[in-house]
Amino acid sequence: MFSLGYLLQQTMNGVVLGCIYALLALGMTVVYGILRLINFAHGALITLGAFFTYFILVRLGIPLVATIFLVLGFGGLMGLVLDIVAYRKLRGGPEVALLITSLGFYTFIENFMKMVVSPQPYAFKTPSYLTTIFRTSFLTFRTIDLFIIGASIAIMWCFHLFIKKTKMGIAMRAIAENLEVASIMGIEINRVISVAFVLGSALAAFTGFMWGAKYGQISYDMGFLTGVKAFVAVVVGGVGSVPGAMVGGVILGLAEILSTAFLPTYFSEYRDGIVFAILILVLLVRPSGIMGVKEEVRV
Amino acid sequence: MLKIENLTVKYGVIPAVHNANLEVREGQIVALLGANGAGKTTILKTIMGILKPAEGNIYYQGESINFFSPPQRVKMGITLVPEGRGIFNRLSVEENLFLGAYHRSDKEEVEKDLNRIYTLFPRLQERKEQIAGTLSGGEQQMLALGRGLMSRPLLILLDEPSLGLAPLLVRELYSFIANIRKEGVTILLVEQNATMALKVCDYVYLLETGVVKVQGIAEEVWSREDVKKVYLGG
């Protein structure tokens, strides 16, 4: 029965998923804004983050706060490695080259995880303090849901401040607008791009943690579709716009959950298809997204 | 201060600038004139490091800077105010000015300079939170110049600063340029509009399809018949 309770419950689920997408989209939009690069390897960082967290939080029992920082650091480090090993080399080259190489890295990391860790999904035994259930008259939720929403809001706020107020944040916006002029301001382009990359990667790894903790299962291929959906969120919200990424993420999460919740049951298999149908629709109707800047989406 | 020797810059295989020789002495205002496509912007971009020379050398304060990146050259004191202003339209006025001083680490001095710019250009202060893209042409030019000055340059490269400005503003602009020189900044100026440039500068280079055709002291060049006909007539 489609009661108010059901609606609220699904809305909450949608918001939680949306927050995860929003954080991913945030990392992606900054990098895309500067480099015009869809980093498919972003998805791989989700997987890496999830497994890393599994080992330190679940297996080693490291406390939550330390885990958070370790995951962020790990993600950032991985991003830096990717940047130095490959992406820097390809800067200034054809766009397609970056796309293909990032695909290569995604596949590499995914199969590395498959080979080295396991081809089977792992149960992510979330510590009990994160799965404590709260029941209210309308909603049932767990601590992890609050954690995800809370952490997302906190991170988005920090990011917003960073991009608006700090020297580096302004530099990123400048580079996104006009790389050549930014370089004659004395901005070290490579360094700023690396920072953007590291931040985005750290966020991606963190979302891996959240995903595993929330959905209880991690596998070597969990990152791919999520990563691509994050790009859909970026497009929906508007490429290059930080608030847009956040808005787009939440909207996408809600759309995905609510559409499958309220359509007849067999429609739930259409979940992924719906997300991409949204993408194609947005690209056709309003390519600059909700808050985006007019960009050359079409030729 | 700046010396360019046998500079050749190519776009692909086509030479945009061919065997150019140029010199700017400290404290001078030097004008680089020529028609559209003569190669003036190319030279400025090469000085700034955005373009790489195919042949030739660029010397700044006696040192060859051929292999320095643009950010490095900015730190050495060279600043470019690009053609069409090159301001960041999506950022605010203050953010634009602030970016001009990006490479500087002396926070207090930057603050002082910011206030100085605001005193020079009160209109910019009024609009300091405004998004740069919404300013008028003249205001954008002020912003571009102000931003250029924020880097405390020793040598400032101006690429067609009068482009698109009403004649009254152009006059204001040039009196401003003359004032910058008094502060000890050396200026290399590129213009299509020769008249005003010739009035304010010391030395002139005339560029035609990538080659230096005429050079000399401003008054002399100004009074040459062939120059008058081609560049000042009509």
Added chain:
Amino acid sequence: MRKINKFPELWFLVGGLILLVGVFLADHLLNRYLVHILILMGIYSITTVSLNLTNGYTGLFSLGHAAFMAIGAYTSTLLAFPIALREAYELPLLPSFLGGPEYSWPFFPALVAGGLLASIAALLIGAPVLRLRGHYLSVASLGFMVIVTTFAKTLRGITRGSMGINAIPSYTNIYWTYLWLFISVYVVWRIVNSRFGRAMLAIREDETAAQALGIYPMKYKLLSFAVGAFFAGVAGGLYAHFTKAIRPFEFSFFLTFQIVTMLIIGGMGTTSGPIVGAASLIALRYALKPVEEGLQIYGLIELIYATLLIVIMLWKPEGIMGKRHSRMS
């Protein structure tokens, strides 16, 4: 001029005859396992050759090629499935306009039908999607592939959903495979070396400039996309009737990834590149299979594919057969 133009056609004729002889010899002299590998090389070559047309020559970086293979595979399977088994496998009988319940299609027409349906899909999805630039096109085409496989999973009445279809009659043999490879190479070659081809090249290099020359990009993009899809569909059909079983999850992004990798490593935008890429990577796969299965380290082959791709992109992006200063480097 006429004489010179005749020459390439002659080469194809000669090449075709040599190929026929070679295939005949292979069929009679080599053991079944090797013939199987050759067939697989042939099928993958058809996909890379077709992708080369879209990605390499026209510069449209589509990531949804597996979708066309899926369409071709399912279409040809459903059309050619033996009547006797249809009920047992819960597959629909053919409606009257497709021949009626007493009919199942012969192999060649079924393949062509699969290819045509894929082309039609390409035209439909191409109209909106091909207008997009670079990365957007890639992700949109990826999205299209997800949508197609989603349908494959959900339209259970037709496709048997995630269970897929088994007991597909094994019509594919080495002759059919290499015939189609020959056809696809010839067609692609013909297109590339014609007015169309030159227009496509112009679009690839600089679309705005091409428009200024009076070339309507959409027409050429759609053509190349549709032809690419056609052969991918045929390859899909060949694949289905070779492996005798198909399931939706086989036509995933990773199939596209493999094809893209083969194409890039072989050399995008060259004639022999796709075939070299496909052949070498299939050979590699079969060389490594015993290792992967023996040591139970699943994912090794894909990992090596990915590594090769990265290495090539960083050090020789034009691919094995490509020339320096091609589009990629």
